Amino acid sequence: MIPGSNNDHPSFRKSFLFAIQGFRTAVRTERNIKVMIGGGVAAIVAGFVVGLDPLSWAIVLVCCGVVISAELLNTAVETVVDLVSPEFHPLAGRAKDIAAAAVWVLSVLVAVVGIIVFANAIFF
Numbered sequence: 001m002i003p004g005s006n007n008d009h010p011s012f013r014k015s016f017l018f019a020i021q022g023f024r025t026a027v028r029t030e031r032n033i034k035v036m037i038g039g040g041v042a043a044i045v046a047g048f049v050v051g052l053d054p055l056s057w058a059i060v061l062v063c064c065g066v067v068i069s070a071e072l073l074n075t076a077v078e079t080v081v082d083l084v085s086p087e088f089h090p091l092a093g094r095a096k097d098i099a100a101a102a103v104w105v106l107s108v109l110v111a112v113v114g115i116i117v118f119a120n121a122i123f124f
């Protein structure tokens, strides 16, 4: 629902455009998203170089999508926290730390999965 609008929900097309707008804003303002997109592009290029099989491609693409989505959600949490708690507050810090931890956990696991997938493609 958009505050002040008569419609309960924007159309599907408008929702899609809002999502694109959110993605562009996050990429423009957040360094970590740029780093993760760079990592995803590097993984895709490496995938072509080593000649991944279809299942490995699916794993690599899902891993890229999951990490980038997690970072987008982390950015959304940070933005809401900054909105509701612009002053210092221990709970605001805790919320941001936990949201960042979610990205960290996924990133570590994705790195391990990436090593397994590429080691399998290169050595076996």
Ligand SMILES: Nc1ncnc2c1ncn2[C@@H]1O[C@H](COP(=O)(O)OP(=O)(O)OP(=O)(O)O)[C@@H](O)[C@H]1O
Pocket (backbone or CB within 6 Å): 030, 032, 078, 085, 086, 087, 088, 089, 090, 092, 093, 094, 096, 097, 100
């Ligand atoms: N309002 C606040 N009250 C208390 N601690 C805060 C507050 N805002 C931020 N912090 C602390 O500072 C840390 C860094 O916050 P910041 O908003 O800069 O996010 P970040 O982790 O640097 O993310 P990014 O680099 O993506 O912007 C948080 O993880 C939290 O521990």
